[in-house]
Amino acid sequence: MQFSLAYFTQYKVNVKDEVLAGLTTALALVPEVVAFALLAHISPLVGIGSAFIICLVTSVVGGRPGMISGAAGSVAVVIVSLVVQQGVEYLFLAVALMGIIQVAIGLLRLGxxxxxxxxxxxxxxxNGLAAIIFMAQLEQFKTHDAAGAEHWLTGSALLIMSGLVALTMAIVYFLPRLTKAVPSSLVAIAVVSALVIGGGLQTKAVGDIASIAGGLPTFHLPQVPLSWHTLAVVLPYAFIMALVGLTESLLTLTVVDEMTDTRGRGNQDCVAQGLANIASGLTGGMGGCAMIGQTMVNLESRGRGRLSGVVAAGALALFVVAGSGLIERLPLAALVGVMFMVVIGTFEWASLRILRRMPASDVFVMLLVTLVTAISQNLALAVLLGVVVSALSFAWENAKRIRARHHLDAAGVKHYELYGPLFFGSVQAFGEKFDVANDPAEVILDFRESRVADMSALDALHKLTERYHRAGKTLRLRHLSPDCRHLLGRAGALVEVNVLEDPLYTVSGANVAY
Structure with a gap:
């Protein structure tokens, strides 16, 4: 792989657009990363340093150009208890192990x-992530009094904050209708910042969250005891972080694929995310993954290639080393306004338009995943629940499709022609379709339009065979596919397989690259 300008702009994008998109994305990254670091009880500089490393590595070798990764909130939620109970050094080791697990998942092509x-x-x-991004911005409408108690903004402070947010959103929305020469988000941040700084308006700024002045990350081995106890402490966190990170990254990749009508490489991105987290862990950083909010900022600013991500990472480094004084003066209202527009763009409004046309089970799954994602911020759990419920719903619907048509041939043999898959969900209905007591001495069960799918189906066939055997009758199976015959091999002489007529089943799409 050769890293040249052509590599970073391989999607035939405009270099100017890439640079401006990267700068805009970097500005949107700062408050989010700082907030996530504070959530995880670590220094904001650790969060920004991690975002720099992760964004740079994934932009260079990731499987989805245009996708922005950084120190994400979904991972920050997981590590809170580890940091509180064991300290940040254990976190650094967990992040490095997280990366190793992700690399292994990518190399095994599990993406x-x-x-x-x-x-x-x-x-x-x-939709759940859109809700999370929205709720995260509401924190900027709060302030702390002298005693440290948290309160919502009121009076003129609230009016100024709300007005600046509205102005930012208006610029982001209307400017593209006039010109697309520069990203509207960047213009909005610049205009609102100039208005606040030049006009002396009193409103919350980035520096009110935390200082971002400092240096770049350096190599740092985790200072923890090398023992099985240490591994037992950090490994569960590493696995959870790895799964959460890859879940968000791969689903974000899927969303970007749909938006750009291009295709990313899931397994390559798994490896890239892993390498980024290994580098982050070995430079004293927190874990991260793809960030859908900042990715949307990048895409809406016309960032499509790798260069925009590299520029975003470079800008983060520049902010920390030389530009902290300026960045800390940026009004949070401008960044909140940009993120509110990201929420509007991220939310799948189409899902509401087709709500009445969706099956009830799909509506339930969508709402379940949205609520679990928004409330728990545990993306892996939300997606796992959604997949499990969808699978159970699919199994239930297919279980109702099992049916059998029967007839007697001229020789007095009764034929049962089975339709629909025979699997764990349909075995009960399958067993009720046979009249063993009144059937003739020989019965043929035809699988031309069905197949044996799992161990439950195999067990049901054995039980049915035994029922006929106890009644002094013979059950023969016909038109079984090769994989079904393999499952039924131990049924012995009671099973008749017509090899010449058996269809050969193959799986289409086996060569799909991931």
């Missing part, structure tokens, strides 16, 4: 399993 996530789950995931 392809993201294809098993149903569309209602994707809708719920995206």
């Amino acid at each position: 392809k399993f993201i294809r098993l996530v149903p569309q209602p789950v994707v809708y719920g995931f995206v």
Whole structure:
């Protein structure tokens, strides 16, 4: 792989657009990363340093150009208890192990399993993340009094904050209708910042959250005892962080694919996320993954290639080393306004338009994933629940499709022609379709339009065979596929398989690259 300007702009994007999109994205990253670091009880500089490392590595070698990764809130939620109970050094080791796990998942090409996530789950995931981003911005409408108690803004402070947010959103919305020469988000931040700084308006700024002045991350081995006890402490966190990070990253990749009508590489991105987290852990950083909010900022600013991510990472480094004084003066209202527009763009409004046309089970799954994502902020749990409920719903619907048609041939043999899959969900209905007591001495069960899917189906066939055997009758199976015959091999002489007529089943799409 050769890293040249052509590599970073391989999607034939405009270099100017990439640079401006990267700068805009970096500005949107700062308050989010600082907030997530504080949530995880670590220094804001650790969060920004982690965002720099993760954004840079994934932009260079990631599987989805245009996607922005950084120190994400979904991972920050997981590590809170580890930091509080064990300290940040254990966190650094957990992050490095998280990266190793993600690299292994990518090398084993397990990223392809993201294809098993149903569309209602994707809708719920995206809508839940939009809710999380929205709720995170509401924190900027709060302040602390002299005693440290938290209160909502009131009076002129609230009016100024709300007015500046509204102005930012208006610029982001209307400017593209006049010109697309520069990203509207960047213009909005510049205009509102000039208005606040030049006009001396008193409103919350980035520096009110925390100072971002400092240096770049350096190599740092976690200072923890090398023992099995240490591994037992950090490994569970590493696994959870790895799964949460890859879940958000791969689903964000899917969303970006749909928005840009291009295709990313899931397994390559798994490896890239892993390498980024290894680098973050070994430079004293927190874990991260793809950030859908900042990715939307980048895409809406016309960032499509790798260069925009590299510029965003470089800008973060520049902010810390030389530009902290200016960045800390930026009004939070401008960044909140940009993120509110991201919420509007991220939310799948189409899911509401088709709500009445969706099956009730899909509506339930979408709402379940949205609520679990928004309330718990545990993306892996939300997606897992959505997939499980979708699978159970699918199994239930298919279980109702099992049916059998029967007739007697000229020789007095009764034929049962089975339709629909025979699996754990349909075995009970399957067993009720046979009249063992009144059937003739020989019965043939035809699987031309069915197949044996699992161990429950195999067990049901054995039990049915035994019922006929106890009645002094013979049950023969016909038109079984090769994989079904393999499952039924131990049924012995009671099973007749017509090899010449058995269809050969193959799985289409086996060569899909991931």
